[in-house]
Amino acid sequence: MSKESLKRKLLQLQCHFTWDLRREDVDIEDFEERIYESIKFSKQNNKLYAYNQLAYVNYLNGCNEEALTHLQKAKKTARADHPQDTEKWLVVTYGNFAWIYYHMNEVEEVETYLEKVKTICRNLGSASTYTANIPEIYGEKGFTLLKFSARHYEKAKECFEKALEKEPDNPELNSGYAIALYRLTALKNKHQDKENCKLLKQLRRALELNPEDSSVMVYLALQLQDFQKEEEGLQYIEKALSTSADIPQVIRLVAKFLRKQGSVDRALMLLKEALEKMPNSALLHDQVGLCYRTKLYKLKNDPNSQHKSSAQIVELTNHCINHFEKAVELKPKFHFAQMNLAGMYAERGDYSKADELFEKIQKMNNLKTEDWQHFYLEYGKYFFYHKKSEEHAAFYFKEGYKIQNESYKRDYCYTYLKKIVKIRTSRNKQDSMAFGILGFLCQVIEEKPQAIEYYKKALMYDPGNKDYLSALCELCLSI
Numbered sequence: 001m002s003k004e005s006l007k008r009k010l011l012q013l014q015c016h017f018t019w020d021l022r023r024e025d026v027d028i029e030d031f032e033e034r035i036y037e038s039i040k041f042s043k044q045n046n047k048l049y050a051y052n053q054l055a056y057v058n059y060l061n062g063c064n065e066e067a068l069t070h071l072q073k074a075k076k077t078a079r080a081d082h083p084q085d086t087e088k089w090l091v092v093t094y095g096n097f098a099w100i101y102y103h104m105n106e107v108e109e110v111e112t113y114l115e116k117v118k119t120i121c122r123n124l125g126s127a128s129t130y131t132a133n134i135p136e137i138y139g140e141k142g143f144t145l146l147k148f149s150a151r152h153y154e155k156a157k158e159c160f161e162k163a164l165e166k167e168p169d170n171p172e173l174n175s176g177y178a179i180a181l182y183r184l185t186a187l188k189n190k191h192q193d194k195e196n197c198k199l200l201k202q203l204r205r206a207l208e209l210n211p212e213d214s215s216v217m218v219y220l221a222l223q224l225q226d227f228q229k230e231e232e233g234l235q236y237i238e239k240a241l242s243t244s245a246d247i248p249q250v251i252r253l254v255a256k257f258l259r260k261q262g263s264v265d266r267a268l269m270l271l272k273e274a275l276e277k278m279p280n281s282a283l284l285h286d287q288v289g290l291c292y293r294t295k296l297y298k299l300k301n302d303p304n305s306q307h308k309s310s311a312q313i314v315e316l317t318n319h320c321i322n323h324f325e326k327a328v329e330l331k332p333k334f335h336f337a338q339m340n341l342a343g344m345y346a347e348r349g350d351y352s353k354a355d356e357l358f359e360k361i362q363k364m365n366n367l368k369t370e371d372w373q374h375f376y377l378e379y380g381k382y383f384f385y386h387k388k389s390e391e392h393a394a395f396y397f398k399e400g401y402k403i404q405n406e407s408y409k410r411d412y413c414y415t416y417l418k419k420i421v422k423i424r425t426s427r428n429k430q431d432s433m434a435f436g437i438l439g440f441l442c443q444v445i446e447e448k449p450q451a452i453e454y455y456k457k458a459l460m461y462d463p464g465n466k467d468y469l470s471a472l473c474e475l476c477l478s479i
Helices: 003-010 028-041 047-060 064-081 086-103 107-123 135-148 150-166 171-188 198-209 214-226 230-244 248-261 264-277 282-301 310-330 335-347 351-362 369-386 390-402 408-427 432-444 448-461 466-478
Strands: none
Touching: 003 086, 003 107, 028 047, 028 135, 028 248, 047 064, 047 086, 047 135, 064 086, 086 107, 086 135, 135 150, 135 171, 150 171, 171 198, 171 214, 198 214, 214 230, 214 248, 230 248, 248 264, 248 282, 264 282, 282 310, 282 335, 310 335, 335 351, 335 369, 351 369, 369 390, 369 408, 390 408, 390 432, 408 432, 432 448, 432 466, 448 466
């Protein structure tokens, strides 16, 4: 059989090689670290998924023999965990085997695993030769997409919905669906109706089906906190801690809840205990840095504080910087930690280091759409608060707002642009830059006549401005 003919069959499989898992959408080292963490600490039965994911990571790193080793572990796990219906749980694993052997040019092995998948699908009564519409496949795809990248959250949600059509009371699938909804909501940061919140209902449903799922407990707690039901949320936090205090992912989420609640010292204690188990966790160091930053901002902004000493401020600032620096050292592509670190350099007045780091982030090639939006927001805030440059700040806030990705970061870019307009018009009612910003905001949301009027006013007070002229010409030609 020719390679082209094999490829056509392989593309019909449901496995990691056909799920659009692109290397450019993920930090491979971070993905691999999270997989190993789930194997080591998770009390839930997800080792089958983890071994398949590791095999795919091995392939991306050019280690096909190692990939085969992890696929053998996946096969062994499926047989141990699902002795009654093993075959259904092996469709994805066998598909991965076929693809790895294809890339190793071992045609006979490819055909062997294609035949295995074909036999399973036939036995399941599937209308398709090389796949089947079963919850086991939808579930593994959903959890894999959820772990891989925020770009896939919507697809992950759809996978869980399809799986739940087949098995509506499956605890694991309900948990996956709840987490997918939570992450999508957090990503978009859209207002939720407390009484008719689909996410809240699904989190409660998942916990009802699996009362010991600590991840769902903390996600539910965080959602309740957002709805000003902190007391109820704290009950779930305490229960999660009583059962899963050794799971770093749970501790990170618990710390987020406690930090928002104001219990920063308790969050710090838990994070430091977790660091004793995982001293090289960049995510934990970043969380510790965030806790110290919360303490720092509280001290600096509290007008009633009687103990606001420069020594305390310096100490907290240094704690922040030390942990953010450690996070970046452990994960050089950890742009969130880099932005946090740049902000703290600015707090310390070390603008040369802050400039250098922001410029370094700007040259990174692994940032996704939502990451760029975050970067432009933070860089704009740096110029607004520390460099006192409204012009530069407005430029970066505009860049963030231009990105058509609905999120709280985009909302903040809009808010800061309006704030700059208010500041400048309070000083000068004829400020051209203020009218230019208003024109830009209307232009982005397609309110063209209003945008034209604002740009005309901007040009009235700053004749010959090339940016305003260009925008005005573009608008006039588009009407």
